[in-house]
Structures are given as C-alpha cells and as structure tokens.
Amino acid sequence: GEDVxxxxxxxxxxxxxSVINCTYTDSSSTYLYWYKQEPGAGLQLLTYIFSNMxxxxxxxxxxxxxxxxxxxxxxxxDTQTGDSAIYFCAEIPSNTGxxxxxxxxxxxxxx
Amino acid sequence: DAGITQSPRHKVTETGTPVTLRCxxxxxxxxxxxxxxxxxxxxxxxxxSYGVKDTDKGEVSDGYSVSRSKTEDFLLTLESAxxxxxxxxxxxxxxxxNEKLFFxxxxxxxxx
Numbered sequence: 001g002e003d004v005x006x007x008x009x010x011x012x013x014x015x016x017x018s019v020i021n022c023t024y025t026d027s028s029s030t031y032l033y034w035y036k037q038e039p040g041a042g043l044q045l046l047t048y049i050f051s052n053m054x055x056x057x058x059x060x061x062x063x064x065x066x067x068x069x070x071x072x073x074x075x076x077x078d079t080q081t082g083d084s085a086i087y088f089c090a091e092i093p094s095n096t097g098x099x100x101x102x103x104x105x106x107x108x109x110x111x
Numbered sequence: 112d113a114g115i116t117q118s119p120r121h122k123v124t125e126t127g128t129p130v131t132l133r134c135x136x137x138x139x140x141x142x143x144x145x146x147x148x149x150x151x152x153x154x155x156x157x158x159x160s161y162g163v164k165d166t167d168k169g170e171v172s173d174g175y176s177v178s179r180s181k182t183e184d185f186l187l188t189l190e191s192a193x194x195x196x197x198x199x200x201x202x203x204x205x206x207x208x209n210e211k212l213f214f215x216x217x218x219x220x221x222x223x
Contacts, residue, residue, distance in 0.1 A: 031210060042115075042201050042214030043154075088154070092209050098170075099209040101154045 004091060004102035011108040018076040020105045022089035027067050029091040034063065034074045037086040037104070046087070047074075076107075084109045114138045117202050117215040125223055130189040132218050134202030136182075142205045143185040144169075144212065145177060147198040154201070160185055161208065192222040 005023045012018045024032060030051050035043040049056045049063045049072075056063045062075040072089055086104040093100065114137035124130050134143060145157040146169075156169030158177040166177050174196060176188045189196055199219050203212040 033211075035212075035214075040216075042203075042216050043212070045211055045213065048211065097209065099156070099212070103151075103153045 004089060004100050006087075006089060006102040006105045008103065009106050009108070011110065012079050014079060014081055014109055014111050016079055018074075018079045018083070018107055018109075020074045020076075020087050020089075020107065022072040022074075022102055024070050024072060024089065024091040025100070026091060026093035026095065027070055028094040030094065031092060032063075032065065032072050033088075033090040034061075034072075035088040035090060035101075037088065039085075043088060079107075079109050081109045081111060083107060115202060115204055115213060115215040117200075117218050119218060120216065121219045123221045123223065124192050126193060127191050130192050130220065130222075132187045132200055132202075132220070134185040134187070134215060136185075136204045138204060138213070139182060140204040140206050140213075141182075142208055143179065144203040144205075145175070145185070145187045146201045146203060147171065148201060148217075149198050157187065157200075192220075194222050196220065197222045 031048050033048045034046045036046045037043045047061050049065050060077045064073045086106050088101050088104045090101045116135045118133045144159040146154045148154050155171045157175050160166045160179040178186045199217050201217050202215040205212045
C-alpha cells in the first residue's frame with residue numbers, strides 16, 4: 001500500500017532520549033525525510049537520509065535506516081521542551097514519484 | 112520560513128463564496144505546492160506547479176484551481192467554498208521536484 005505509518009504519540013521526560021519510528025512503503029525510495037511541525041507553524045525540514053546510508057548523525061539527531069524492514073527512526077538525544085512538536089516522516093517511492101507523508105507523531109516533553 | 116509568505120493567515124468565509132489564497136516566495140524555486148492538513152488525514156497535495164503557467168493536479172484537487180503567472184506567486188482558488196474545505200492550507204517550495212520542501216506558515220480557512 002501507499003501508507004507511511006507512524007505511532008501517533010510519544011511522551012518523554014526532559015533530558016531523556018526520544019525515538020520516533022516510521023515504516024515506509026518502498027525499499028527503493030531515494031530519500032527519506034523527517035519534518036518537524038511546531039504549534040501554529042508549517043513543516044520544517046529537520047533532516048533526511050539518502051537510501052544508500054544506514055545512519056546519519058546531526059548534533060542531537062540520529063537517523064537510522066533499515067531498508068530490509070523498510071523502517072526509519074529518528075532519535076533525539078537529551079530531549080528538550082523545545083523539541084515538543086509533531087514529527088512527520090516522508091518518502092518518495094520510485095514507482096510513483098509522489099511525496100508521501102506519515103500521519104505524524106506528536107512528541108510531548110515533560111519537564 | 113525560507114522566504115515564503117502565505118496570505119491571509121486566517122480567513123472565515125461563507126459557503127458558496129469564492130476564496131483565493133496567495134503564496135509568495137523569494138527563493139526563485141521552480142516548484143511550488145499547495146497542501147491541506149486535516150486531522151486524521153495528514154498532509155494531502157492539492158495542486159503543484161513546475162514553472163510559470165505549468166501546473167498539475169494532486170490527490171485532492173476537486174473544487175480547487177491554481178494559477179502561477181510569475182515564478183514567485185502561486186494562487187489557490189476555491190471557486191465556491193464548501194464546509195468540507197475548512198482546513199489549514201500550506202504552501203511549499205522546492206528546487207527539485209518533491210525534494211527538501213520548505214513550507215509556509217499556513218492559512219487557517221473556516222467555511223461556515
């Protein structure tokens with residue numbers, strides 16, 4: 001199918017690590033993306049990974065890609081209250097060229 | 112927001128009236144998109160443009176039209192607004208098709 005699946009909600013304590021998971025549809029998708037949406041704002045490109053990579057690290061963010069299982073994860077180290085937002089994963093399946101977003105995971109960070 | 116401005120930010124209108132939303136970019140990006148965001152549906156593509164006067168339909172284009180007369184402006188028109196078009200509308204731009212989109216701040220549209 002064409003659904004990119006994410007769990008809807010994650011709650012963590014400030015300072016803990018957060019892991020947001022995503023299952024995508026097409027193992028040949030070239031790029032996989034993570035977008036962040038803060039309340040009342042548009043989506044902001046957070047990071048992305050090219051399909052020939054297994055991992056990408058950018059400061060507190062670590063993206064892991066498991067092509068065999070079509071699983072993408074975003075780990076946020078030392079989660080802060082400013083990380084509270086909705087996180088969307090997205091892919092571009094090679095057979096359609098369409099950009100498909102997941103439903104988004106709401107991350108709640110408790111002080 | 113990467114040089115993207117959406118106007119208006121909020122609009123309340125009545126069923127049956129025409130509505131036009133504007134997206135203006137200063138990045139000179141080739142591709143521009145209109146999405147709507149609704150609870151339970153995530154983001155859905157309405158229309159997109161790949162150049163001046165070049166547009167194409169997305170997955171939820173019924174009831175919407177678009178125009179792009181200049182590189183920097185992309186207009187979304189609801190010819191006769193319906194309550195089902197109450198939503199948050201986002202414009203996005205990119206240099207390559209569907210890659211690394213930059214989004215505007217959104218327009219909250221309420222159709223009563």
